[in-house]
Each structure stands twice: as structure tokens, then as C-alpha cells.
């Protein structure tokens with residue numbers, strides 16, 4: 001079998017792999033993006049579309065900084081993608097609200113936000129806890145039992161499918177090669193020398209980036225890396241288009257650019273199971289209607305479940321292999337939010353051959369027993 005060569009291989013064409021592949025291509029690197037077929041579990045096609053900052057990194061301020069830098073990189077990424085592909089990723093960053101439906105939720109949220117600000121140090125963390133009376137002026141039709149919410153100016157949302165399409169189109173327009181139906185089934189790894197076997201042929205490169213979502217758990221050890229990610233199911237409900245306009249996205253309710261209301265999302269530890277469970281859907285709808293009673297009048301037109309790519313502590317994992325330098329791994333459960341950082345910060349590091357020390361806390365070494373002791 002002939003082997004096709006390139007300067008870099010990215011395994012996985014979801015949001016993480018596509019953002020990194022585009023970033024590498026933009027560094028002038030001849031890049032192949034290998035992707036499994038349509039039956040694969042793909043978080044990138046089932047997510048909620050938030051570009052979300054406010055709840056990221058409690059107890060891990062480096063994650064808050066990484067997330068905020070990514071949200072900051074988003075406007076330029078969205079503008080660049082629109083100019084290059086004509087695809088509007090529907091980015092809006094008006095700030096966002098995490099709703100508290102009860103007094104207990106409000107108090108818990110207040111504590112968390114105060115801790116985030118303390119931990120942010122000189123980087124800062126702007127937020128406001130807002131009581132229901134004031135929130136009612138910001139969010140039309142807010143329910144009478146809502147206690148309030150937290151606001152940060154950093155949050156926003158976007159269309160995850162246009163984002164995925166735009167990343168792919170920009171990558172291929174820039175000369176990158178996207179190879180579908182190319183599940184990596186076998187590989188050999190040596191320092192700066194990688195070869196992978198797929199149904200679409202064999203490919204080799206001195207650099208490889210494992211961005212295969214849940215597939216990374218099995219692939220990483222071949223390259224001297226660890227990616228202990230597990231599936232976490234989330235269910236999402238979508239209504240018909242609403243007349244009411246919600247000017248701000250919330251953690252579990254947002255209005256799409258087309259006017260539908262998206263509601264979600266659950267956090268279920270059920271393995272590789274995509275079954276949609278009616279009790280969970282009912283719970284999502286019930287909370288949404290407590291938040292905005294008018295949502296009860298809308299028909300649900302779509303519902304789905306998808307699997308998050310979750311590390312044991314919920315934070316991203318980024319690493320370069322010590323055994324096989326040139327092999328990198330990237331895993332996260334916020335691939336929309338982190339698209340800016342992946343395309344514009346992480347990819348240039350990979351292109352340069354080493355991850356910045358600021359990414360050290362994201363190494364999977366944090367899960368090693370002696371490190372944890």
C-alpha cells in the first residue's frame with residue numbers, strides 16, 4: 001500500500017480537530033485531516049452552541065484564563081471565517097446569565113462567583129449577581145419564582161454547525177486535505193515519525209495531533225500519551241421559532257439566530273448510550289418553563305442527545321508525547337468555546353513544536369497517582 005505523506009496529520013474532524021487543522025494550515029503546514037465515518041459519536045454535531053466563560057475554572061484559574069482568551073479570540077475567528085468562506089457563525093457575545101431558580105441556587109452561585117473572582121487575581125473576573133426584579137427588565141417574560149442570576153460580560157453563543165462547516169471549508173480552501181471514512185485503525189509511532197492505517201489508505205507525517213474526541217482514549221497510548229476521557233450524555237430540546245426575543249444566552253436556555261429556543265442540557269453518566277430518556281427531557285422542559293412560563297406555549301420540534309468528551313476533572317487535556325515528540329493530544333468538553341484558542345493559540349504552538357509552559361496544568365500527568373498524592 002502506498003503511503004501518503006504530509007507535514008502534519010490531525011486525527012478527528014470534529015470541532016477540536018478542524019480548528020487545529022485550520023490553525024496548522026494557516027501556519028503554512030501541509031496538513032491532512034483524517035475523520036471517521038458518519039456512525040461515529042460526534043459531540044460537535046449535538047452541542048448547545050454556547051461560547052461560555054463564567055462557570056469555567058472554579059478552583060482552576062488557568063482554565064478560566066484559557067477560556068476567556070478563547071472567547072476573546074472568537075470575534076476575529078468569526079470575522080475571518082466569514083470573509084474566507086461566506087459562512088456566518090452567528091456569533092453574539094452580549095454577556096450571559098446563569099439563572100438561579102431558587103434562593104438556595106442564588107446563594108450557591110454567589111459563593112462560586114466570589115471564589116472565581118478571588119482566584120482570578122490580577123487577571124480579574126467581572127461579574128454581577130442580579131436579583132429577579134432587575135433581571136426581569138433584561139429577560140422578557142421571566143417567571144415569578146426565579147430568584148435571580150449571575151452575569152458576566154464575557155459570555156456568548158454561536159451556531160455550532162455553521163462553525164464546523166466554516167472550519168472545514170476554510171481548511172480545504174486553504175489547501176488542507178480532509179479525508180473522510182478514515183478511521184485510524186492502527187499506527188506506528190517513533191519520535192517525529194508517525195504512520196497511520198485507515199480504510200482510506202496509509203498516511204505518514206512527522207507531526208500528529210490526536211483530536212478524535214472519545215476516540216482519543218484508545219489512540220493516545222499508542223503514541224505515549226494519555227487521554228482518559230469518558231462519555232457524558234447531554235440531551236437538548238429545541239422549540240419552534242418564538243416571537244419573544246431573548247437578548248442574552250443563559251447556561252441552559254438560548255435563542256438561536258433563527259428564533260428557536262434551545263433548552264438543555266443534562267449531564268448523565270451512562271456510557272456510550274445515546275437513548276433519549278423522557279424523564280430527563282421532562283425535567284429540562286420543566287426547568288425552562290419555571291424560568292420562562294411562555295415557553296410552555298411553544299411546540300418542541302426537535303430533540304437529541306449527544307456525548308460530551310469528559311476528562312476526570314472536566315478540564316481540557318493538552319499534551320505532547322515525551323516518548324514520541326511530535327505527537328500531541330487535544331481533548332475538551334467545550335469545543336465551541338475553545339475554537340478560538342485551538343485555531344489561533346494552540347495550533348501555532350503545535351506548529352512551532354512545543355506547548356507553551358502555561359498549558360502545563362492541562363497535561364494528563366495531573367491524573368498520575370504520584371502527582372495527585
Ligand SMILES: Cc1cc2nc3c(=O)[nH]c(=O)nc-3n(C[C@H](O)[C@H](O)[C@H](O)COP(=O)(O)OP(=O)(O)OC[C@H]3O[C@@H](n4cnc5c(N)ncnc54)[C@H](O)[C@@H]3O)c2cc1C
Pocket residue numbers: 011012013014015016017018034035036037040041042043044045046047048049050051052182183184185211212213214215216219233234235236265305306307308309331332333334335336337338
Ligand atoms: C449535549 C452537549 C452540549 C454541549 N454544549 C456545548 C456548548 O454549549 N459550548 C461548548 O463550547 N461546547 C459544548 N459541548 C462540547 C462540544 O460539543 C465538544 O467539546 C466538542 O464537540 C468536542 O469536539 P471533538 O472534536 O473533540 O469531538 P467530536 O465532535 O466527537 O469529534 C471527534 C471526531 O473524531 C472522529 N474520530 C473518532 N475516532 C477516530 C479515529 N480512530 N480515527 C479517525 N477519526 C476518529 C469522529 O468521527 C469525530 O468526527 C457540548 C457537548 C454536548 C454533548
